[in-house]
Amino acid sequence: MSEEKSLNFLEEIIENDLAEGKNNGRVHTRFPPEPNGYLHIGHATSICLNFGLAKKYNGKCNLRFDDTNPVTEETEYVESIKEDIKWLGFQWDNEFYASDYFDKLFAFAVTLIKKGLAYVDDSTAEEIAATKGSTVTPGIESPYRNRSIEENLRLFEEMRAGKYKDGEKTLRARIDMTHPNLLMRDPLMYRIKNEHHHRTGDKWCIYPMYDFAHGQSDSIEEITHSICTLEFIHHRPLYNWFIEQLGIFPSHQYEFARRNLTYTVMSKRKLLQLVNENHVSGWNDPRMPTISGMRRRGYPAEALRQFSDTIGIAKRENIVDIGLLEFCVREHLNKTSNRVMVVLDPVKLVITNYPEAQEDIFEAENNPEDPNGGTRKVPFSRELWIEREDFMENPPKKFFRLGPGNLVRLKSAYIVKCEGCKKDEQGNVTEVHCSYIPESKSGHDTSGLNVKGTIHWVSVPHAKTAEVRMYDRLFKVEDPSNEEGNFKDYINPDSMHVLPAVYIEPELAKAIAGERVQFMRKGYFCVDTESTPDKLIFNRTVTLKDAWAKEQKKG
RNA sequence: AGUUCGAUGGUGUAACGGUAGCAUCACAGACUCUGACUCUGUUUGUCUAGGUUCGAAUCCUAGUCGAACUACCA
Numbered sequence: 001m002s003e004e005k006s007l008n009f010l011e012e013i014i015e016n017d018l019a020e021g022k023n024n025g026r027v028h029t030r031f032p033p034e035p036n037g038y039l040h041i042g043h044a045t046s047i048c049l050n051f052g053l054a055k056k057y058n059g060k061c062n063l064r065f066d067d068t069n070p071v072t073e074e075t076e077y078v079e080s081i082k083e084d085i086k087w088l089g090f091q092w093d094n095e096f097y098a099s100d101y102f103d104k105l106f107a108f109a110v111t112l113i114k115k116g117l118a119y120v121d122d123s124t125a126e127e128i129a130a131t132k133g134s135t136v137t138p139g140i141e142s143p144y145r146n147r148s149i150e151e152n153l154r155l156f157e158e159m160r161a162g163k164y165k166d167g168e169k170t171l172r173a174r175i176d177m178t179h180p181n182l183l184m185r186d187p188l189m190y191r192i193k194n195e196h197h198h199r200t201g202d203k204w205c206i207y208p209m210y211d212f213a214h215g216q217s218d219s220i221e222e223i224t225h226s227i228c229t230l231e232f233i234h235h236r237p238l239y240n241w242f243i244e245q246l247g248i249f250p251s252h253q254y255e256f257a258r259r260n261l262t263y264t265v266m267s268k269r270k271l272l273q274l275v276n277e278n279h280v281s282g283w284n285d286p287r288m289p290t291i292s293g294m295r296r297r298g299y300p301a302e303a304l305r306q307f308s309d310t311i312g313i314a315k316r317e318n319i320v321d322i323g324l325l326e327f328c329v330r331e332h333l334n335k336t337s338n339r340v341m342v343v344l345d346p347v348k349l350v351i352t353n354y355p356e357a358q359e360d361i362f363e364a365e366n367n368p369e370d371p372n373g374g375t376r377k378v379p380f381s382r383e384l385w386i387e388r389e390d391f392m393e394n395p396p397k398k399f400f401r402l403g404p405g406n407l408v409r410l411k412s413a414y415i416v417k418c419e420g421c422k423k424d425e426q427g428n429v430t431e432v433h434c435s436y437i438p439e440s441k442s443g444h445d446t447s448g449l450n451v452k453g454t455i456h457w458v459s460v461p462h463a464k465t466a467e468v469r470m471y472d473r474l475f476k477v478e479d480p481s482n483e484e485g486n487f488k489d490y491i492n493p494d495s496m497h498v499l500p501a502v503y504i505e506p507e508l509a510k511a512i513a514g515e516r517v518q519f520m521r522k523g524y525f526c527v528d529t530e531s532t533p534d535k536l537i538f539n540r541t542v543t544l545k546d547a548w549a550k551e552q553k554k555g
Numbered sequence: 556a557g558u559u560c561g562a563u564g565g566u567g568u569a570a571c572g573g574u575a576g577c578a579u580c581a582c583a584g585a586c587u588c589u590g591a592c593u594c595u596g597u598u599u600g601u602c603u604a605g606g607u608u609c610g611a612a613u614c615c616u617a618g619u620c621g622a623a624c625u626a627c628c629a
Contacts, residue, residue, distance in 0.1 A: 005569095
């Protein structure tokens, strides 16, 4: 019996609408990005919401690019957005562009002019701002507000025909300059931009403002539930006003609070800065909170969807702990990724009683969480690489790894007993010496020994190498946008640490780009897109939880 | 200051007048050929003050705190 999961507030609205027979039981949502940047994890939430709701209620979801500003928009962004949505596991029912509606929007504008509800204004941007008023003072009506319908019609046609320069004239809605909602004080509908548009080319030199395009675009597509973030709540009365005056399909807008994440920034403006100023390698840098960055980092789409589902949706301010995202990533990766042995910070282990010419080939389980995960062959010899941190000459009480006299299991191989180490003049350990117990062979252990610690290793003569990029949080503080000064002052200088040549078990050399594995006891890693068979590159997706590190911190 | 929205453990989210629940985090323990995973247990919360009611996180009033709005951006 499955637990009845409680509905979020949008699902409640939809179920009420359905119960009342609104829109003939139709549910139609849309995801409306502006193609001026790459999608980030916040968009992922919105995508999961819009596509998820459509799916849940047997409805449809459009992808619509809100491309009303030719200056900032590019085809590159359109392509990346489509790729990200598909990768997340969603397919849109229709692909539309606000620019598809430029003719209709122009006609809407003409309709409003004819109703005396829009006028051409010759005021400059500064004049319009100055007469806007404020939250406590009313605005002042433009001297051009009462032009005749005929004159407005003529001037608007002239605007379209290219008779005027950028900024010389605008088309404004004629609403109420004393309205408490600043957006209702004769908002701009059209502005002149003699710019080439990524889709309409040079057909237009006037472009509708977002506010004059968005609501009507939803209406044209007969979107039943227009879901957006909270900051558009003040725009809703304006969208409704346009829809009512035009007498077109009444889409209804609902707002939710955007999700913020700790240790990162989410605004496109800030992300663009990180890219342009080379704080990161690009929009898909694995440290970026973009969908493409997370994909490259190795975050599975399932984890992003799970995360979106877990954090839910509401209308209150929030900042979600990035640990929650990392939990979702680990949870999925734990079930799906193969285990391999990689030594990141090596020191040599010599098994003094193991013959020099000898080697063993062990059969190691790929994934203990997956019964069908299969096995792989791992070669073993007298000399192995192990992690430097897995040996201590004077270990503390709860240290379960190698120290003089200690017994430790070499994963998938033998139990060894530590006999000491070799050091250089500076006192650095150069070799750890052990003896192995032949009866303790993995899978055929008759030694009767029970050891507390297990460590990973790579056979020295068989080892291959790879570059590993150890990623950490991009920022040092939880909420960089809310700190004193510039958010860039809080960039974590150690957000990427490159290990040029770590030792990997030979089987791993076959890994291909995008492949995700668990480096045993170290974390989840993913083969980077820049990786080649000659030069393997791994990105650290996320660490494993580390109870020992925590124990040490306690001191 | 005005308008609008909001306030439940550290974080996120439920409870729709009737036992404050879930996830994560933290802590303790069990298990372990990954100090992972898994399992068990524990701590921590209704912004404040009044009111209505047998009963209030929920309804009412007042206050407090937070956010958004004053781009020819979206």
